[in-house]
Amino acid sequence: MSNIVFYTNPMSRGQTIRWMLEEVGEPYETHILDYAEKMKAPDYLAINPMGKVPAIVHEGKVVTECAAICAYLADAFPAAGLAPRPHERADYYRWMFFAAGPVEASVTNRAAGFTVEPGRERMFGYGTYDLTMDVLEGAVSGRDYICGTRFTAADIYVGSQIDWGLMFGSMPDRPAFATYVERLRQRPAYQRAKQIDNALIAKMQPPAG
Incomplete structure (x- = not known):
């Protein structure tokens, strides 16, 4: 079972994080959110008050902003070899x-x-x-x-x-x-x-x- 939850819309900067997750190679659960309703719904605003995607939840911790998510995942999964030496x-x-x-x-x-x-x-x-x-x-x-x-x-x-x-x-x-x-x-x-x-x-x- 995945311990990475990925919130995205395919027509968004979430494409960057999809690529990052595929490079990491760990299983992840995807939630597709529409712009008009789901991104502004209370349950998602509790995750990202900005009401935008992408976001991830890993082991109960929320990470937003593409650069931060990339850096976080590289550190969280060192076996993928994506973090800097x-x-x-x-x-x-x-x-x-x-x-x-x-x-x-x-x-x-x-x-x-x-x-x-x-x-x-x-x-x-x-x-x-x-x-x-x-x-x-x-x-x-x-x-x-x-x-x-x-x-x-x-x-x-x-x-x-x-x-x-x-x-x-x-x-x-x-x-x-x-x-x-x-x-x-x-x-x-x-x-x-x-x-x-x-x-x-x-x-x-x-x-x-």
Whole structure:
């Protein structure tokens, strides 16, 4: 019986955590929540008062926020080999939380039509969208993975951001991004996770005609 409960919607950032869970390889129980009702229902708000997914419950403890869930699961299940080794910690934490902070903020602000006015860059943790994309490009250039030659949970989180960004046009289609993401898309756990979520999305679509 699983001791991981996963709350998600296949059309959400829950796809990142689905991939992480498939990489971990432990059994998990999935609860699919719709945006209109179940995410705002009292029983789920008791788990995540933000009323959003994803969230996990592991051994009675709630973890929310994608980067935190990835880091938590990597530590909770060390046999999966997704946590950083001592010499990898600097790159692991730096780039995972760079993606959770500056990348997430710059991309979502831009998608919402908000741009930083010249001279006010210091008010925002990412400065400008273009600067953030340049720095992110540098992080994935000249190496196979975020920490060098070994795949870790940081690649799941950073890679999901870039994968999503290229798919929906919210990030520039740069060769370094495409090369990095294509490497990640070959992973069996990535492919399993996408197959599961794509099947769920297909079931949620209204019948044709």
